[in-house]
Amino acid sequence: MASASSSAPVLEHGVAPLRAGQGISFVLRRLHSLTGIIPVGAFLFEHILISNSTAIGQNGPSAYARQVSFLANLPLVFFLELFGIWIPIAYHALYGFYIWYRGEGNTVSYPWTGNWMYTLQRWTGAIAFIYIVWHTYTMRFTGIDLHDHPLASFGKVQGEVIHTPLFLFYVVGLVAASWHFAYGIWLFSAKWGIVSGDKAQKRLLRACLVFFLLLCGVGLASLYSFRSRPIADDDQNRAMIQSHEKPGGQATDRKGAQ
């Protein structure tokens, strides 16, 4: 910037022009977009529509236990969790916060639907993230280990959702995550050029809305099932666990809780 300041004063601020050929933000941002669908979104799909749905109905507790047992016994389950769930979610969330930090929401000046959705996508992401961190902590890393004791699954979830505040937190987390994913599919399709036209985008938006309602509906039905069934008390749990285990595998060990 060695220009002479004789005529016009040098304007030092303002948005920088495009840096063609520079940086890797393109790859990072598209990776953020992709991880939202696969594997994070795909996992949400599995979690709500396949796993949680087994908890609905008369055979809820045993069907749910079978499903948890199936998942817990997948080969290399730790690595599946690590590379299929934890790292992608952490990347999607942290890069997402970075995206949020750099954007300047302006719904006050431009209160239009798309702009509200832009802001909502950030808030639902944050709410879902807080919920997921808590949910993973309580379900996966504290209390009875469900990988070792899948039969205790129904009771463990029930132990949380019978408390109304926690139940409401589940509902908020469910709605936020479902919306974030459903609208995320729409955003993904729009940004990657899969669905570009006005009419086609409107049609897809309607489909995403239906998908959102489906996720919420099944999620709520399973939550209701956890909440409405007679409480599986600890003794009952223990009995179920012990009847399925070899001697030595003590079910009473509550790792790390309290």
Added chain:
Amino acid sequence: MADKTVILKIKRQLTPNGKSYWEEFSVPYRPNMNVISALMDIAADPVTRDGKATTPITYDSNCLEEVCGSCAMLINGKARMACSALIDQLEQPIRLEPFSKFPVVRDLATDRSVIFENLKAVKAWVPIDGTYDLGAGPRMTAEDQEAAYPLSRCISCCCCMEACPQFNEDTGFVGAATISQVRLFNTHPTGKALQRERLAALMGDGGIQECGYAQNCVEVCPKDIPLTKSISEVGGQVMKQALGDMLRR
């Protein structure tokens, strides 16, 4: 009717790095006024509403018919062209501010040269320079013409960029207008020659990936350019090239 007036609150700034301040003006109402004609009235008699003599308002304008792109400013908080902002359709007092994301030159005049830099970065032109006559170019189908014409109406006013939540100093986002011009020139049978370079440029920092699809651009565009469709179309072209290069280069 005679004493009906128009009240304007104008954000002023005397120098590029000076402090901004507000001044209020009252001009006599006439039928069919627009913001530019109100600013002309102020220039003819630069006195604030409380009787203080001041300087005329500095603003860019040229064609007065929404085709030159000069007179873009914030009118009641929204990015739009002053020439097509009719006083009858505006809530009073009418707030006029310079664009918030571009350096102020003075008052309502801002330096929007960044869009020119962006258009150069994506080579938004049809390459026909050479040492001999290239002859007539290939024909464009009527369908392509119909898709391209709306894109060619861009007046580089920068409204789409001002209204975009992603266009700011942190992201250095290129903005919808430039992306739409990439689509226009990639549609052109001769302009296509530079498609690879254009798409590669849009993968740089501040490129198309910064779009958050808030869709304000398409709402504020005074020329009704299908900007979000352009972003999606070019987004697809960029992805195709990126993935293709990953496998074939």
